[in-house]
Structure formats: C-alpha cells, structure tokens
Amino acid sequence: MTTALAAALSITATGAVLAQDMAAPAAPAVKVTAATPAPKLVIAISVDQFSADLFAEYRSHFTGGLARLAQGVVFPSGYQAHGATETCPGHSTILTGNHPAHTGIIANNYFDLSAARADKRLYCAEDETVAGTSSKSGQYAASVNHLLVATLGDWMKAADPKAQIVSVAGKDRAAIMMGGRKADELMWLFPGGLTSYRGVPLSPIAEKASAAIAAAIAAPRPALTLPADCASHDIAIPVGDKGATVGTWRFQRDGGDFRRFMASPEADGAVLAAGAALRAARRMGEGDTTDLLILGLSATDYIGHGTGTEGSEMCMQMLALDRQLGDFFARLDATGIDYMVMLTADHGGHDLPERNRQNAWPAAERVDKTLDPDAMGKAVAEKLGLPQPLLYSDGPLGDMYLSKALTPAQHKAAMTELVARFKAHRQVEAVVTGEELAARPISKQSPDTWTLLDKLRASYNPQRSGDFIVVLKPRVTPIAESGMGYVATHGSVWDYDRRVPILFWRKGLRGFEQPNAVMTVDILPTLASVIGVRLDANKIDGRCLDLLSGPESSCR
Known part of the structure; x- marks a missing residue:
C-alpha cells in the first residue's frame, strides 16, 4: 500500500475491495431539483485540521477529488464556531447539528473531580466506569457515552431501521462522534490495522481490510519524490535545540512505525480503501433506503502537528488527498449509484512559530514555560494555605478546575488569586469564569461576528466545563518546547482554528459559492432535508443550508 489511493486499492487481490465496484455503468447526469428523489448514498467526510486557509x-x-468538490456548492468560510477548537468537539458538531455546549464534548480531555477512579481526567470518547482504565492513550475503553445528542445516523435509523450507517476513521474520536450510537459498523486505525469497541468483532470484510492495512504498516516506506508544485516549500526550519528540522521530510519510515504511518498520506488511503470495501460488501446505496458512509481522514492533522501547515510535508499531503479522493469518487461513479458528498473539517490549524517568524510574522511565539497551571496552582495553594492539588487542567489554555475539597470561602479566595495571576501574564488574552458563561445565551448571529465570550459560550457545558477558562493571545502556540513529532497545534478561539471549508457535491447539482459565514452545525439539518429525514428543530443549533441555486429550495 503506497500513499496514493489507487495503490491502496490494490488490496483488491486480498478480497478487501470487491471487483463489482467497477461493473455498473455511470448514470447520466440529471439536474437536481427540489423534486429530485433523495440520493441513495450520503458520504460525509471530515479531513482533520483541513483549515479554510489550506x-x-x-x-x-x-x-482530483477536491477539485470536483470545489465545483459543487462551496462554503469557503465555514466555521467550527465554538472556542474549544479541538478534534473531539469539532467532530461532535459535524453530524449532530449542535455546538459542544449541547453535545457535551467540550474538549478532547476534561476533568470530572467526582469520578470514582483515581484518574479524574476524562477522554472525550471513553467509558471511565470500566475497571482498570485511565484516560491515557491506549489505556481507555472507547465509548460514545459522553456524546449527549443524536447524530445524523441515529436520526436516519429512527426514521428507517433498514438504513445502513458505517463509520471509518483514522481516530476513534472521529469515528465515534460522527458515527453515533446506531452505526452498523464503526472502526478506526490502530497498529494492527482496524479496530472497534472492546468486544465488538469486525465483519469479515473489515477483517480483510484490516489485515491489508496491518501489512502496509509493517512494511518500510522509502522517501517520496517531491512534486514540482511543492518545491517552494522545500525549506528546512530548525526546531528545538537538538538540531532537528521540519520542512524536508518525505514520509519515509521504518516498518512498523505506526506514528509515522498515521502522519502520512498512507493513513487516509487506508481509511478510504476500507470505506470502499465496506460500501461494496454491504451494497450501500444499492437498496431502497438512503445509506450513510462516514469517513474521518486524520493524516492532515498528524502532519500539521508534526511538521506544521506550511511545509513541503503539508503540500505533499494536500496533493495526495486530492488524488486519493479523486480515485475514490471514480470508483463510486463506476457503480452508477446516486450519491452525495459533504466534506468539512473538525477545526483549522496554525503553522509552527519558527516558520511564521521566517515568513513575515515575527510576533509568533511559543507559550512561556511560566504559564504552567500546575505550578500556579501549587503557588496559590501554598500562599493561601489550601489543600493540594488545587488546580486541574489539560494545559496552559482552556478549562481550569478547582479542587472539590475547598470550602466556599476557600474557593472564592482561590478563584480570585488564580484569575488575577493568569490575567497578569503577558500571553493571556482573557480569563472568563464559568458563572459569566452560564449567564450568557448561545449566540444566534453569524459566527464571523461572534465575540470572544460568544465563542466560549458555545463550548460551555455547566456539568463538564471548568471553573474558569484561559484564552491565549493570537498566534501563541501552546507548546512550550518544540521537537520532532509535535511542533504546532490548534485549539484556540481565533479564526485560523475556527474556519473550515464546507463542501457539497452531487451529480447534477448546480454548483455555486457562498462566501458568507455558515457553521458546521448547519450540516446535519442540510443533509437531513436532502434525504427527507425529519428533525426536532428544538434539539439542534444549526439551520438548513439551501443547496439549490435559484428560486427552488432544498430545505423542506
């Protein structure tokens, strides 16, 4: 399996992708109108960290595939409107129509100080009640339990139990947050190929795809050739103090190096190949219902974290993603199935500050090591004579939780001291308390006009959010020390992390571009309307986007 999807689909020989995919002739183009029946297959794709800027x-x-989608209905200024622009919250909005305030997925990790286990940090997609587990990677029991609302697949199943829902992703949290509770098959990549929830076996076709992916992971990969379009990005950027650089990696790796496999176009090829295999085996889109295939492509995110967003690595990834999607769509075209595609992202991203400073943005910087919540909590506890640990957090920004052992008077004193200390730091934009956010309604205005408080409110859930939230200034990367493997990130309230493209395509659907701001919470009601699934408008935050250019409307 190579980086191109065409090569990834060479697992046909193992039986993981069925030859029947290529058997049926392509259907003639028919103009889509308000009277056009629902498509037989909806493909919902999330490209992790695929910002509007990229x-x-x-x-x-x-x-290839992205060029095709760019000729459809294009919303180049889509928004993950909320403030906690991380993978899990972002994916929780895409197919639920709800902001994290209502999905309950306020961050990748948050704290429940009343949890029974010793580890009070909770991973967004785990079941912390399973004995012997913790929130650490590889030590949690994957679960959908923390998601508080229904997904598109859940709504579809409620309307017609025969509808097929399949979710495949590079990350468990992507597959779970988009797949919901009623998916027929739900899986993600791991070192052994594909896996699912504990105790849930893979189907025979998924097992075959898993074996092919495992073999690809086990094989070493030589460096790829730098495309001519990426030559201008071929600049080594020093990171850290050990002589490491980014910007010139060509995706070479040793056999069995799962981390580097995930940070390469191979990972997306594997997900697309598995999705194609499952669609064919289940004959999705070939029956009386509308089916839903969900694909979470994670390589862009791993590459963004490991090498930044503006290097040759990201350039190569963008071209590979375009090519892989083109191959995937071509196989679907050959079946003659009437299908619709929606593609968006869970969040944006920002380049590493070292390259930003070389490329005309000298103010970009890394977070100061003095902005350490653990150290601040310890210092305040010692000053005020309070029990320790006093402060719980998952880093220098976001939700901060005070110990439950405090009396009301101690809590007030600790809050006053901690908020003042964070606000005094030169890299902190704002500190907002949970009380302030709880008293504020979620904005109904266009997301490009939202204030900082509006963004934070959309991520605030009173049962799960912290006592106060720390916001860093723009272009302060919350990674104090850089090194190969993790040099850049996302998660801020700023638009480079909030803005994502939202693209819709269907054969015969007249394309148009709408540059005004829309939100990822609008995707659920839009797709539900197209396929004729009725929603309870009181249970969603988004609105239907009319995909028909002209006087007709796709919103019913």
Missing part, C-alpha cells in the same frame, strides 16, 4: 492556498492546485 483549502484556499491549494485550491488552484487541485485536479
């Missing part, structure tokens, strides 16, 4: 930067270079 889409705009590489749009003129696309010739």
